[in-house]
Amino acid sequence: MKAEKQISILDQIPNAHEMPEQALPTRVGAKREGWSRRRILGLATGAAVATGLGVLDLLPWSKPRAASAASYTAWSTCHGFVTASQVCYPATALFSGNCSGTWHRNDGGSGTCYNFRYTHYATSCDGHNAWKWTGGSTTSTRRKCSDGWYEYNDCGGGRVSRFSICRTAI
Template identity: 90%
Template sequence: MTAEKQISILDQIPSAHEMPEQALPTLVGAKREGWSRRRILGLATGAAVATGLGVLDLLPWSKPRAAAAASYTAWSTCRGYVNASTVCTPSSALYSGNCSGSWHRNDGGSGTCYNFRYTHYATTCDGHNAWRWTGGSTTSTRRKCSDGWYEYNDCGGGRVSRFSICRTAI
């Protein structure tokens, strides 16, 4: 019987402290020339995001809303309405919550089960958006009446759609 040396499985695991006799150099830490794949993908992603944001800036809803109010105009008198007791007509219009400054709102919003929209009418008052109501000699009331529309819908079938007026003191 020959005496063979038994090799344990643990003896076959390389040492972390000693280099093997026939070790080959590794390329793991070698620096490469040129741009890496990660850098190229990062630059491409950055360019795509910048282009996308630039395109979004061209869309109509990305423009500031405050600039639109400057184009509104108002008559200096009430254009043919002589009834000094009636401030802004018709009296059936919605007068609550529809002002943005002294002009009719032009925006909207929504929640879990509802949405609403305020729309201004730029030329509803004989080519202008608003009337200046001075009330004549019988009253000291002074108002600007900016015209628009209000719409509201909810999941329960509730719907409101009516003419509205932003009434502000002048």
């Protein structure tokens, strides 16, 4: 009887440096020429995100804001703008929609056929943006009056440009 050579399990493990006999090629490690579908989709997605962020940067609310209202100051009185009977003189000023907190707005916006702008006067009253109205001894009403300007334009030729005051209780 002829002795059979016993094959070890270690002999069955393929060698990393030599290709086994009758080996079939695999697609896992095959390199492709040109651009893959994944690369094209990645570039298209990146371009879409960059374009979207660029468009968002054009919108009015993405613009940097002006200095915060905390840096504004109120004067105890403003000669020429204070009367005992009239709250936040003059009465011809625009008093509606022009407040940002307790200070005059300093922003703007636009739509398809209109644009508007609120501008505060940072130093209109002796170096201050606002003044306090106490109404004298005949009333308990107390107000802070922060002044500025309002402008509005539309495609139909409508135009408003007037002095405005943000009037808030103190």
